[in-house]
Amino acid sequence: MTKRTILLVEDNPDDEILVLRAFTKNKLTDEVVVARDGVEALDYLFGRENYAGRDVTALPQVVLLDLKLPKIDGLEVLRQLRAAAETKHLPVVLLTSSNEEQDRLRGYALGANSFVRKPTHFIEFADTVRMLGHYWLVLNEQAPLAGRDSARSELCEAPSS
Numbered sequence: 080m081t082k083r084t085i086l087l088v089e090d091n092p093d094d095e096i097l098v099l100r101a102f103t104k105n106k107l108t109d110e111v112v113v114a115r116d117g118v119e120a121l122d123y124l125f126g127r128e129n130y131a132g133r134d135v136t137a138l139p140q141v142v143l144l145d146l147k148l149p150k151i152d153g154l155e156v157l158r159q160l161r162a163a164a165e166t167k168h169l170p171v172v173l174l175t176s177s178n179e180e181q182d183r184l185r186g187y188a189l190g191a192n193s194f195v196r197k198p199t200h201f202i203e204f205a206d207t208v209r210m211l212g213h214y215w216l217v218l219n220e221q222a223p224l225a226g227r228d229s230a231r232s233e234l235c236e237a238p239s240s
Contacts, residue, residue, distance in 0.1 A: 083216050085226065086108045087137040087158065088120040089174075090148050094204075107216050108120025120144070121159055124166055125167065129207075132186065139170055141215040145210035146175040146182055154185055161190040168222040170215060 085108050086203035089095045095113055103106050116122035120142070122128040126135040142160070154171060160166040172193040173186045185193045195211065198204045 082110065082135075083108045084112060084138075084139040085212070086112050086114060086120065086123065086142045086146065088114045088117070088142060088144045088153065090115050090145065094145075095157065097201065097204050098208050101205040104182065104205070105209045105212060107209070107212035113180055115148040115224070117152075117153065117156040119152065120148075120156050124160065124169075125163070138166065140221060141170040141172060141211075141219075143172050143174045143211070146173060146177050146186070154182075154189060157191060170219070170221065171214065172211060173209070189199045 087095065087098055089098065095115075095121075096142070099111055099113075102111055112123060114123055114127070119129075123130045123133070124138065126133045144153045144156060149154070153175070155193075156172055157173070159222060160169060167190070170192045172195060173191045174195050174197060175182065176197045176199075177183075178196065181208070186194050193211075195207065198207055
């Protein structure tokens with residue numbers, strides 16, 4: 080069985096604790112990797128800086144990405160993920176406190192798989208995280224990713240004429 084890993088990109092320590100508690104309580108994931116800014120998230124996914132030497136083919140099953148991040152914001156992280164062949168199909172859920180329609184529209188335009196507003200109450204927040212984890216880790220069948228399935232490129236190429 081594949082290791083169920085989530086990348087949580089979150090700069091708010093309180094929200095980080097709530098997400099980690101919800102996943103631990105519901106036993107939905109084997110590992111949650113936390114990146115506290117956009118640069119760290121990209122470094123982790125692409126095996127750079129502190130993550131140099133990390134097996135970049137071992138991608139998380141889903142990225143929970145906040146929008147308002149230090150260094151590089153969540154929309155720029157998403158843009159870079161969609162621009163790279165090895166991460167363009169990686170599921171990304173924008174998990175944010177933003178209530179701005181423009182953020183939602185830009186997120187979907189850049190290829191977000193989902194846009195979820197963080198509830199303000201603890202019980203609702205924990206329940207939302209539980210449902211996200213259940214869907215993305217249990218119910219969802221992932222698209223093959225470049226690092227996981229070399230046959231993907233063969234299936235996606237147009238036949239030569």
